[in-house]
Amino acid sequence: MQKRAQILTCLRQSIARIDGTRERLDNAHTGECLPLGVEEIDNLLDGGLNLSDLHEVRCSNARDIGCAKGFLLALLGRLEHAGQVIWITEPAAVLETGALFPEGLKPFGFDASRFIHIRPTHLNDALWAAGEAAVTPGLAAVVFHIKGNPKAIDFPASRKLTLRSQTSRTPIFVIRQSGEEEVSSAVTRWHVAPAASLAHPHFTKGVGNMRLSLTLERNRNGHTGKWTIAWNPETRSFENAANTLTAAHTGVPLHASAHKPHRPQAMGQVLAYKKTG
Amino acid sequence: MVKNAMRIIALEEDDRLAGIEVEQTLGDARAINPGIDSVQHDQHADMQLLKQIARWCERYTPLVALSGRDGLFLNITGCAHLFGGEQKMLADVSARLEAQGFQISLAIADTAGAAWAVARYGNNPIMKSNTSAGVEQGETAVRSNPLREALEPMPLNALRLPRDQVAEMARVGFRTIGCIIDLPRAPIAARFGNRVLQRLDQALGNEDEALSPLQPVAKLVAEKRFPEPLVYEEDIQRTIRILADNLALSLEKHGTGMRQCELVLFRVDGEIVSLTVEASNPLRHAKRIADLFDERLASLHDDWEAGFGFDVIRLSVLRSERLEAKQETLTHDTVTTDTIAHLVDRLSSRLGSRQVLVCETADTHIPERQFALVPAVHHQAQGNAALQQESQVATRPIILLSRPELAEVVAEVPEGPPIRFRWRKAQYEVARYEGPERIACEWWKDGRGTYSRDYFRIETNDGHRLWLFRYGLYVRETDIPKWYVHGMFG
Numbered sequence: 009m010q011k012r013a014q015i016l017t018c019l020r021q022s023i024a025r026i027d028g029t030r031e032r033l034d035n036a037h038t039g040e041c042l043p044l045g046v047e048e049i050d051n052l053l054d055g056g057l058n059l060s061d062l063h064e065v066r067c068s069n070a071r072d073i074g075c076a077k078g079f080l081l082a083l084l085g086r087l088e089h090a091g092q093v094i095w096i097t098e099p100a101a102v103l104e105t106g107a108l109f110p111e112g113l114k115p116f117g118f119d120a121s122r123f124i125h126i127r128p129t130h131l132n133d134a135l136w137a138a139g140e141a142a143v144t145p146g147l148a149a150v151v152f153h154i155k156g157n158p159k160a161i162d163f164p165a166s167r168k169l170t171l172r173s174q175t176s177r178t179p180i181f182v183i184r185q186s187g188e189e190e191v192s193s194a195v196t197r198w199h200v201a202p203a204a205s206l207a208h209p210h211f212t213k214g215v216g217n218m219r220l221s222l223t224l225e226r227n228r229n230g231h232t233g234k235w236t237i238a239w240n241p242e243t244r245s246f247e248n249a250a251n252t253l254t255a256a257h258t259g260v261p262l263h264a265s266a267h268k269p270h271r272p273q274a275m276g277q278v279l280a281y282k283k284t285g
Numbered sequence: 286m287v288k289n290a291m292r293i294i295a296l297e298e299d300d301r302l303a304g305i306e307v308e309q310t311l312g313d314a315r316a317i318n319p320g321i322d323s324v325q326h327d328q329h330a331d332m333q334l335l336k337q338i339a340r341w342c343e344r345y346t347p348l349v350a351l352s353g354r355d356g357l358f359l360n361i362t363g364c365a366h367l368f369g370g371e372q373k374m375l376a377d378v379s380a381r382l383e384a385q386g387f388q389i390s391l392a393i394a395d396t397a398g399a400a401w402a403v404a405r406y407g408n409n410p411i412m413k414s415n416t417s418a419g420v421e422q423g424e425t426a427v428r429s430n431p432l433r434e435a436l437e438p439m440p441l442n443a444l445r446l447p448r449d450q451v452a453e454m455a456r457v458g459f460r461t462i463g464c465i466i467d468l469p470r471a472p473i474a475a476r477f478g479n480r481v482l483q484r485l486d487q488a489l490g491n492e493d494e495a496l497s498p499l500q501p502v503a504k505l506v507a508e509k510r511f512p513e514p515l516v517y518e519e520d521i522q523r524t525i526r527i528l529a530d531n532l533a534l535s536l537e538k539h540g541t542g543m544r545q546c547e548l549v550l551f552r553v554d555g556e557i558v559s560l561t562v563e564a565s566n567p568l569r570h571a572k573r574i575a576d577l578f579d580e581r582l583a584s585l586h587d588d589w590e591a592g593f594g595f596d597v598i599r600l601s602v603l604r605s606e607r608l609e610a611k612q613e614t615l616t617h618d619t620v621t622t623d624t625i626a627h628l629v630d631r632l633s634s635r636l637g638s639r640q641v642l643v644c645e646t647a648d649t650h651i652p653e654r655q656f657a658l659v660p661a662v663h664h665q666a667q668g669n670a671a672l673q674q675e676s677q678v679a680t681r682p683i684i685l686l687s688r689p690e691l692a693e694v695v696a697e698v699p700e701g702p703p704i705r706f707r708w709r710k711a712q713y714e715v716a717r718y719e720g721p722e723r724i725a726c727e728w729w730k731d732g733r734g735t736y737s738r739d740y741f742r743i744e745t746n747d748g749h750r751l752w753l754f755r756y757g758l759y760v761r762e763t764d765i766p767k768w769y770v771h772g773m774f775g
Contacts, residue, residue: 071709071749071773074684078775081683092625103687109772110646110656111681120644124629125658128636137632144628202748204716214719215744218679218775239775241679 040177042086044237045245052224052231057083057196060177062170064194066184066225068201073105073185075202078218080181082239082246084149085116087179091148094141096126098134101155101185115241122148131160142172142180153183157190166192189225197226203236206249217241219249294326328354337557338387339499344551344597345378347503350496356404358397358496365393375410385555397496398488399432402443402462407435436488437463444484450477462488503547503601505539507531514553514594518582521550521598526575528600533571542567542608548578551597558589562634563662566626567608573627580635633662650724651732652685652771680722680742682752682772689769692753699759699766702741706753708770713745721755736762742774750774 043056050056057063067076084093095108110120126141128134134152141150152169154161166182170193173180182194189197201223205216218239224232238249291311300321305314314321331354339349339357345368348360361374368374371393382389392403392410403410436443439462441451454477459465465473466485474482486492507528515521525548536542544567550558562577633641642658649655692708702718720741726732736757744750752772757763 071711074682074750074773074775075748077773078683081775094628106684106686106772107656107658108644109652109682109685110644111652112679112683112685112772112774114681115679116683120646120656123644124661125642125644126632126636127640127642129640133636133640137636140628140632144624146622146625202750204746204748205744205750207717211719213717215717215742215750215774218750219748221748 042083042179044083045086045243046235046237046248048248049222049224049233049235049237049246052227052233053196054229057179059087059179060174061195062166062173062180062182062193064182064184064192064197064226066187066189066197066199068186068199070104070186072200072202073183075218075220076183076185076200077105077108078239079198079200079220079222080151080183081113081116081118082218082244083181084151085118085244087148089148090122091146092122092124093149093151094124094126094137094144094147095151095153096128096134096138096141097153098131098155098158099127099129100131100158101153102127104155105153105185117244131158135160135165138169138180139172142169142178143176145176145178147178150178150180151183152180153185154187155185156187157184163191163193166194169193170195194226195228196224199223199225206238291323336499337555338382340557340559341551341555342378343500343549344599345374347500347506347601348496348498349500350498352397352401356401358400360397360496360498361393381555395432396488396490397494398445398484399436399490401445402436402439402488406439406443409435430489433466433489437461437466441465444481444488446481446484450481453477454481501603503603504541504605505532505535505602506599507535507601508597508599510597511595514596515598516591516594518591521595522575522579522582524598525578525600526571528598529571529575529578532574532600532602533569536569536602536605536608539605540607540609541605542569543574543602543605544568545602545604546574546577547601547603548581549597549599549601550595551599552591553593553596556592558595560585561603562630563638564626564630565633565662565664567606568630569608573630576627577630577634580631584635584637629661633660638662649727651727652681652724653688679774682774684773686771686773689754689756689771692768692770694753694755694768696755703743703753703768706768708751713747713749713751715743716746718743724754736766740771 040059041053041056042059043050044053065076065080067073097105107125108120108123113120126134126137128137134154138150138152141147150173169180182192184190199222201221203219203221205219208214208216216238219236220238221234221236223234226232235248236250237246239245240247293305293307293309293311293314296305296307300314300318303318305317305321311323314323335351335354335357339351342349342357342359346359346361346364350358350360352358361371365371365374368377375391375393379389379391390404390410392400392407394400394403441454441459441462441464442448443462454465462485465481470482483492487494509524509528515524532543532546543564545561545563548560548562550560552558560578560581562574562581564574564577568574629641638660641661643661643664644656645659645664646656647654690708692706694703694706696703702720703715705712705714707713718741720743721739722741723737723739725737726735738754738756739758740752740754742750743753750773751770752774753768753770755766755768757766759766
């Protein structure tokens with residue numbers, strides 16, 4: 009068994025040498041990676057997402073884009089690098105999905121001013137912008153939001169982005185809204201689908217924390233899997249939430265109107281008047 | 286139509302010889318020459334053409350102003366020597382404009398008013414009091430003014446006066462400028478108005494006349510002229526680099542950095558290509574300025590043509606800001622903020638500044654008014670710390686739709702939460718909800734008369750978390766409130 013593991017490591021190293029990914033494999037050990045916070049997943053990824061590479065987050069339908077963006081924002085919120093994020097939206101994706109809402113980013117630890125939004129009018133311009141952003145050092149991340157499987161963004165295009173990301177050490181995340189699986193050079197590809205939230209321990213009727221059905225469809229080292237995870241805004245990490253009620257409560261009081269329709273209070277106060285006369 | 290008749294506004298030389306005049310009615314003109322060809326006057330197009338010529342004339346001086354509907358003033362103070370003197374400059378302007386097919390009459394004079402008069406009614410196109418010959422004689426100041434001599438025989442029309450005023454003065458026998466030049470001023474002002482004297486003074490140079498140039502005057506300008514026009518893009522890019530180097534030196538001398546920069550390419554046949562780039566931070570790095578123009582040129586694709594080539598290329602700084610010299614540090618921080626700023630500038634030049642946006646927040650509780658995406662190159666960093674408080678409860682969605690989308694909602698009671706709804710052609714069942722949270726209109730601003738919104742945070746059976754609102758309070762504001770989806774949660 010020991011011998012077999014040795015052979016495996018040997019083979020992996022030689023592949024890495026051919027592939028030019030040796031440096032990246034080394035990075036994984038020097039800590040330049042982003043753990044999700046769920047031990048099971050992080051182990052599969054050799055510690056977490058590699059931060060000088062291309063990753064893809066995919067959702068099947070336009071209505072799931074909230075979950076895909078939520079997953080990505082949660083990941084970005086876990087980055088130690090508090091620099092600026094370039095968020096490129098392909099023209100076809102702008103109309104349906106609206107804009108990031110500054111108030112809504114706060115639970116992820118984001119200030120809206122950290123985002124630079126780029127909305128080109130042509131897909132090729134978007135690809136060009138992504139390439140330019142990818143070579144710029146000092147960015148926290150580059151996010152490239154595309155819709156479907158456009159022809160212009162093929163394997164060579166994604167390979168180019170990967171190479172650029174490896175030299176500048178800026179992570180690139182591709183969000184693919186309502187697209188199919190596609191050959192790309194992304195080191196990991198995640199499929200995100202919404203899952204019903206677990207009840208809040210203090211407010212069982214309300215909507216709980218973000219819960220996702222997460223599939224690791226592609227992983228450079230071959231291990232894939234499927235989990236149901238929940239986001240804990242208090243610890244800012246994911247936790248395995250298959251069926252248990254582990255979502256920690258936030259301790260922040262809820263709105264007064266959270267459980268019933270608000271009705272205007274009667275004006276003033278009714279007092280017992282003395283009878284006159 | 287002027288005074289109830291179609292009138293002649295401009296005519297060709299042959300017709301003038303035949304006896305047709307400007308202002309004549311078209312009927313009279315037809316009586317003289319039945320074969321006359323008339324075209325409806327397009328004032329707007331004429332003005333456009335005049336403005337285009339004005340832009341073209343900027344190759345001679347940055348101060349080009351319109352004069353009425355048919356003329357241009359060029360303030361060539363300090364520019365003539367660049368063209369080898371006034372005589373040569375005049376010849377150059379005349380040759381180039383005539384080559385473009387325009388009929389022109391030119392004049393150079395001490396004052397705008399005199400130049401106007403000489404161009405229309407004079408014989409000698411250069412009318413200067415202090416020509417070099419005059420200065421050598423050393424007596425010019427004492428001698429009678431040659432400007433005055435030239436103006437005296439000219440008709441009063443040369444003073445840029447309204448037609449009816451000239452007619453009124455002609456009735457009392459004033460036909461030339463010489464008739465009124467020595468008259469006592471007070472009676473003329475009393476009878477014909479101050480305007481006559483003002484125009485006279487302006488023509489003679491006794492009163493200043495401000496010309497308003499069409500284009501804002503650039504802070505710094507670098508330009509290059511070529512005897513042989515440039516056609517290839519590489520040559521143009523190389524020229525831009527040389528000009529940017531020159532500008533960077535001047536910017537450094539002034540201690541400023543450019544925020545907005547314009548490149549003007551003058552094509553030999555009179556076309557002008559003008560490109561503007563902006564920088565998010567004051568910039569005086571020559572290579573970076575040139576890079577921005579490279580992106581800008583690349584973004585034009587095939588929308589511009591070199592044609593016969595460009596013979597003047599000018600780079601001017603339109604807007605600049607103070608930029609203190611900074612000591613370079615060895616730490617990484619300044620380098621990265623610099624590279625990111627440069628990335629933003631380059632993206633803005635290539636894609637257009639409205640495509641590269643940053644978020645600006647405002648202090649209001651109406652969700653769609655809380656933020657705006659503004660061009661990054663115009664953005665000033667703001668520090669509204671009050672709005673930056675931390676929050677851990679996701680009461681607000683991460684995505685706000687560009688506009689609320691109508692949903693068909695079934696609610697249990699009119700004021701209650703939604704039970705099921707249809708949105709974007711799909712049916713959803715509500716599993717959990719929070720709300721309502723009422724957000725009322727801003728009646729103290731412009732919201733008077735609009736409805737309140739009751740927001741619900743809902744989760745559907747299959748786990749979609751959405752932000753819905755009911756528009757209008759039941760009975761009090763509307764009988765059939767509509768429902769909208771406004772955002773998506775993670």
